[in-house]
Amino acid sequence: MRVVINHAALKAYLNENEGAQAGLRGTAMAFKAAVVEASPHGRSLSWPKRKPGEPWVRRPMKHGLFKKNWKVRKIRTFYRVRNDDEFARMIEYGTAKNPPYAPTRRTLRQFNGKEQNIQHGRGPDPAGEG
Amino acid sequence: MITVDVERLLSAWLRARPEITAIVDDRVVTVVPNRAVFPFVKITQIAGAPVYSQPLFLDEAYLQIDCYGGPKVQARQLIDLIRHAMSEEFLGLHEGVGVVTSVRFGDLSYIPDDGYDPAVPRFLAMASVYTHP
Numbered sequence: 001m002r003v004v005i006n007h008a009a010l011k012a013y014l015n016e017n018e019g020a021q022a023g024l025r026g027t028a029m030a031f032k033a034a035v036v037e038a039s040p041h042g043r044s045l046s047w048p049k050r051k052p053g054e055p056w057v058r059r060p061m062k063h064g065l066f067k068k069n070w071k072v073r074k075i076r077t078f079y080r081v082r083n084d085d086e087f088a089r090m091i092e093y094g095t096a097k098n099p100p101y102a103p104t105r106r107t108l109r110q111f112n113g114k115e116q117n118i119q120h121g122r123g124p125d126p127a128g129e130g
Numbered sequence: 131m132i133t134v135d136v137e138r139l140l141s142a143w144l145r146a147r148p149e150i151t152a153i154v155d156d157r158v159v160t161v162v163p164n165r166a167v168f169p170f171v172k173i174t175q176i177a178g179a180p181v182y183s184q185p186l187f188l189d190e191a192y193l194q195i196d197c198y199g200g201p202k203v204q205a206r207q208l209i210d211l212i213r214h215a216m217s218e219e220f221l222g223l224h225e226g227v228g229v230v231t232s233v234r235f236g237d238l239s240y241i242p243d244d245g246y247d248p249a250v251p252r253f254l255a256m257a258s259v260y261t262h263p
Contacts, residue, residue: 093194093254094174095245096162100194102176105256109177109192115237115256 015077027111028072028079034110035081038103039067040091066091134228134261136191137175143220144171149211153204168250169200171208181260188231188262195255198243202251209238209253216257232260 014020041064069085083104085091094100105115137160144150144158150171157170177192195212199205213235221230236256242249 089241090244093241094196095243096166096172096196096198096250097245100174100176102194105192106177 021077024079025072025074028081031107031111032070032072032081035103035107036067036070038107039070040101040103042066042091131186131263133180133186133189134191134263136178136193136259136261137173139224139227139230139261140193140216140220140259141171141173143224144173144212144215147215150208150215153200153208153211166198168198169204169208170198171212172196172198188260191259191261193257193259195257197253197255199251202240205251205253206240209255213238213255213257220259228261228263230259230261232258234258234260 066083066085066088069083069088071082071084073080073082090098091101092104093102107113108115141158141160145156150158154169154171157167158173159170160173162170162172172195174194174196175191176194178190180186181188181190195209197205197208197212199208216233217235220233223229234257236258238253238255241252241254243252
């Protein structure tokens with residue numbers, strides 16, 4: 001017996017199916033939780049601005065903005081896990097002066113995912129503000 | 131069993147290849163010095179896992195290979211040379227270090243390094259290297 005799968009019809013069905021969409025959302029949320037876990041907690045070496053009259057306290061500013069900036073967005077029929085930090089690309093791929101922390105790629109490996117068109121930082125978003 | 135330090139193996143192996151040293155001299159590094167001289171190649175292991183834990187023998191290292199120009203075309207030439215050399219001649223016994231059994235390449239991307247102003251051209255390739263002692 002030969003079974004022919006109508007991929008277009010199957011895709012259309014899965015796009016409309018609530019259970020499939022819930023599964024997709026669950027995976028996206030799990031991915032986000034894992035990638036936040038894998039992200040470095042950034043720490044600035046600069047010092048906080050001292051208010052007039054306040055004694056000088058030598059304490060570093062702690063940021064962790066990269067961790068906070070992971071977002072899950074629904075775009076049409078799929079979900080996008082994205083980091084809006086403008087330095088996200090530097091953290092993912094490193095620079096000559098910084099190591100690549102690669103949180104996205106390390107998490108993708110955990111999920112048996114494949115690198116394809118990873119985008120970082122602010123850029124055109126097909127979903128607009130969504 | 132002591133698994134193979136692939137970062138060190140690959141950087142030393144590339145430094146011994148004339149077509150690479152003709153472009154970067156001996157600047158195939160795992161940590162970039164404070165005053166970097168371009169072009170250069172940086173190799174970093176970002177992940178990896180042993181295929182089996184017991185015995186700890188066959189190991190996978192997931193590498194990021196950064197090739198910095200010079201101009202963009204030089205960075206591209208560097209990454210092409212490295213990928214070609216790795217696919218053709220990296221496999222096999224490396225005396226005193228270990229055996230490379232397989233190399234699998236991932237994405238090749240052009241991601242300029244924003245740490246400099248203006249950004250420095252950089253091609254970046256991913257590779258999984260399987261080794262055993």
